[in-house]
Amino acid sequence: MKRREAVAFYTCISPWIVGFIVFSAGPILASLILSFAEYSITSPPVFAGLANYRLMFAGDPLFWHSLKVTMIYTFGAVPLGLVLSLTVAVMLNQKLPGLSLWRVMYYLPNVVSGVAVALLWTIIFNKQFGLLNWLLYKALHITGPGWISSKQWVLPSFVVMSLGGGGGPMVLYLAALQGVPTDLYEAGQIDGAGSWRRFASITLPMISPTVLFNVVTAVIATFQTFTSAYVMTNGGPQNASLFYGLYLYRNAFRYFKMGYAAAMAWVLFTLILIVTFVLLRSSSFWVYYETGGKGM
Amino acid sequence: MTTVAATSGVPTRRRAQSARVLVRAILLLLVAAGALFIMLPLLWMIVTSLKEQHETYLMPPWRLPAVPQWRNYLTALTDLPFGRYYLNTLTIVVPVLLADVLANALIAYGFARLRGPGKDVLFLIVLSTMMLPGQVTMIPVYILFSKLGWINSYRPLIVPALFGNAFFIFLLRQFFRTISTELDDSARIDGCGYFSTLWRIIMPLSKPALATVAIFSFMANYNDFFGPLIYLNSNEKFTAALGLQFFQVRRGASPWHLLMAATVVNIVPCVLLYGFAQRLFIQGIVFTGVKG
Numbered sequence: 001m002k003r004r005e006a007v008a009f010y011t012c013i014s015p016w017i018v019g020f021i022v023f024s025a026g027p028i029l030a031s032l033i034l035s036f037a038e039y040s041i042t043s044p045p046v047f048a049g050l051a052n053y054r055l056m057f058a059g060d061p062l063f064w065h066s067l068k069v070t071m072i073y074t075f076g077a078v079p080l081g082l083v084l085s086l087t088v089a090v091m092l093n094q095k096l097p098g099l100s101l102w103r104v105m106y107y108l109p110n111v112v113s114g115v116a117v118a119l120l121w122t123i124i125f126n127k128q129f130g131l132l133n134w135l136l137y138k139a140l141h142i143t144g145p146g147w148i149s150s151k152q153w154v155l156p157s158f159v160v161m162s163l164g165g166g167g168g169p170m171v172l173y174l175a176a177l178q179g180v181p182t183d184l185y186e187a188g189q190i191d192g193a194g195s196w197r198r199f200a201s202i203t204l205p206m207i208s209p210t211v212l213f214n215v216v217t218a219v220i221a222t223f224q225t226f227t228s229a230y231v232m233t234n235g236g237p238q239n240a241s242l243f244y245g246l247y248l249y250r251n252a253f254r255y256f257k258m259g260y261a262a263a264m265a266w267v268l269f270t271l272i273l274i275v276t277f278v279l280l281r282s283s284s285f286w287v288y289y290e291t292g293g294k295g296m
Numbered sequence: 297m298t299t300v301a302a303t304s305g306v307p308t309r310r311r312a313q314s315a316r317v318l319v320r321a322i323l324l325l326l327v328a329a330g331a332l333f334i335m336l337p338l339l340w341m342i343v344t345s346l347k348e349q350h351e352t353y354l355m356p357p358w359r360l361p362a363v364p365q366w367r368n369y370l371t372a373l374t375d376l377p378f379g380r381y382y383l384n385t386l387t388i389v390v391p392v393l394l395a396d397v398l399a400n401a402l403i404a405y406g407f408a409r410l411r412g413p414g415k416d417v418l419f420l421i422v423l424s425t426m427m428l429p430g431q432v433t434m435i436p437v438y439i440l441f442s443k444l445g446w447i448n449s450y451r452p453l454i455v456p457a458l459f460g461n462a463f464f465i466f467l468l469r470q471f472f473r474t475i476s477t478e479l480d481d482s483a484r485i486d487g488c489g490y491f492s493t494l495w496r497i498i499m500p501l502s503k504p505a506l507a508t509v510a511i512f513s514f515m516a517n518y519n520d521f522f523g524p525l526i527y528l529n530s531n532e533k534f535t536a537a538l539g540l541q542f543f544q545v546r547r548g549a550s551p552w553h554l555l556m557a558a559t560v561v562n563i564v565p566c567v568l569l570y571g572f573a574q575r576l577f578i579q580g581i582v583f584t585g586v587k588g
C-alpha cells in the first residue's frame with residue numbers, strides 16, 4: 001500500500017520533475033558553464049575562462065551603467081510602491097463604502113498587458129500633448145519636463161508608471177489587514193493606545209509577513225524590468241534607461257554573445273539571491289510570525 | 297451629579313462622532329483621487345482612440361472628439377493583419393491553458409495528498425523555483441529550442457506548460473489541502489484509485505481554484521511579450537502583444553488615435569474577463585500571497 005502510494009506520488013509529480021530538469025536545473029547549470037565560454041549558436045562554444053566576467057567587471061562600462069540604472073529604479077519604485085499600496089490598503093480597510101469597487105479599480109492596471117501599458121504611458125509622458133504635463137500645468141502651473149525623452153527624467157518616469165501597478169500588492173495588504181483579529185485593537189484601545197500607536201504596534205507587526213513577501217517579489221520583478229523599457233525608450237535617451245534586463249537581452253539576441261549574456265544572467269541571479277537572503281535574514285528582526293515559525 | 301456628567305457628555309460624543317465622519321470623508325476623497333489616477337489614463341486612452349489625428353494635438357487632452365471616429369478601430373486593425381495575430385494568440389493560449397490546468401492539478405494532487413520519499417524536499421524546490429529569474433534559464437532553453445529547430449514556431453511557447461508551473465502547483469496544492477481527506481477515503485473504499493479520486497472527487501470540488509489557474513494562465517500568455525519576441529521572427533506568426541508593439545514600430549508613435557484604438561482592442565479581453573471573474577482573481581492572488 002505504502003509502496004503503491006509512493007509510486008503514485010512520483011507518477012503524479014513526474015511532469016514537474018522532467019520539467020524541472022529540462023527547464024530549470026539543467027539550464028541553470030548550462031548557463032553557468034556557458035558563462036565561461038564564447039558562444040554564438042552558429043559556431044561551437046569555445047572555452048574562454050574568466051574572460052566574460054573580466055570584460056563585464058573591468059571592460060564594459062555599459063554593464064555597470066545598466067546595473068546602476070536598475071538599482072536607481074529599484075530603490076525608487078519599491079519603497080514608494082510599498083508605502084503607497086499600504087497606505088491605500090489601510091485607508092480602504094477603514095470600512096469605507098464601495099470597498100470592492102475601489103479594489104476592482106486599483107487592481108485593473110495589473111490585468112492589462114505590459115505592451116499596452118507601455119504604449120499608453122508613452123503618450124501620457126509626451127512633452128507637448130501628453131496628459132501628465134497638461135495636468136501639471138493646469139493644477140500647479142508647472143511646465144513639465146520631457147519625461148521619457150529626457151535623460152534626467154526617464155527613470156522617475158518609470159517609477160511614476162510603476163505606481164499604477166500598486167494594486168497587486170495592495171490587494172494582499174488588504175487581505176492581511178482584514179486578517180488582523182479585532183480583539184487586539186480592542187485591547188489596545190483599553191490600554192489607551194491612540195490610532196497611530198495601534199497602527200505601529202499592532203497592525204504593522206501583524207501584517208509584516210505580507211510586507212516581506214511583497215518587498216521580495218517587487219525587488220525580483222524590478223530587477224528584471226524589460227518590456228516597458230524595450231517598448232517605451234529602448235534604453236534611451238543616451239542609455240539613460242538601459243535596464244539590466246534590456247542590456248542582457250541585447251547581448252543574447254541582438255549581438256548573439258550567448259556566453260557573455262549567460263555571465264550577466266548569473267550575476268543577476270547572484271544579486272537576487274543575495275538581496276532575497278538579506279531580506280529573509282533581516283526579517284527575523286522586523287517580521288512577526290504569530291506561530292513563531294518561519295512564514296513564506 | 298450623574299445628570300451633569302450625562303448632559304456634558306453628549307456634545308463631546310457628538311463632536312467626536314462628527315470628527316470621525318470628517319476623517320472618513322477625507323479618506324474616501326483620497327481613495328477616490330487614487331482611483332482617478334489609475335482610471336484616468338485608461339479613460340484617456342479610449343477618448344484618444346476616437347479622435348481624428350489633428351484632434352490629438354488639441355488641448356485639453358481629454359476634450360471629446362467632435363465626432364467619435366469609430367472607423368479608427370477598423371483602420372488600426374486592418375493596417376496590420378491583427379485578425380491573424382489574434383488567431384495566432386489563441387493557438388498558443390488555448391493549449392497552454394488546458395495543459396496548465398491538467399498538468400498542475402496532477403502535480404499538485406501528488407504534493408497535497410500522496411506520500412513518497414523526499415516529498416518535503418521536492419516541494420521546497422518547487423517553491424524556490426518560483427523565485428528563479430527567467431533570465432537565468434532563458435539562454436540555455438533558447439539554445440535547446442533552436443537546436444530542436446523550434447525557433448519561429450509556437451512549440452517553445454506551448455510545450456513547457458506540459459511540465460507544470462511552480463506558482464500554479466503551489467496555488468492548487470494549497471487549495472486541495474483544504475478539502476477534507478474523508479472524501480478521498482470514502483472514494484478509496486468505493487474502489488477509486490488515486491487518479492480517479494483526483495478526477496472525480498478533488499477536481500470537481502476545486503472548480504474555483506482551477507478556474508483561477510485558467511484565468512491566470514490566459515492572462516499571462518495573452519499578455520506575454522518576451523517569449524513571442526525571442527521565439528517568433530516572421531511577421532505572420534506574431535501574437536497580438538507582439539503585433540501591437542510592431543504597430544508602434546512601423547507607424548511611429550505619432551498617429552495616437554490609431555495606436556490607442558489598437559491598444560484598446562488589445563486590453564478588452566482581459567478587462568472583460570477581469571470584470572466577470574474579479575472575485576476569483578482576488579481570491580487567487582490572496583491565496584498564493586498570504587497563506588504561504
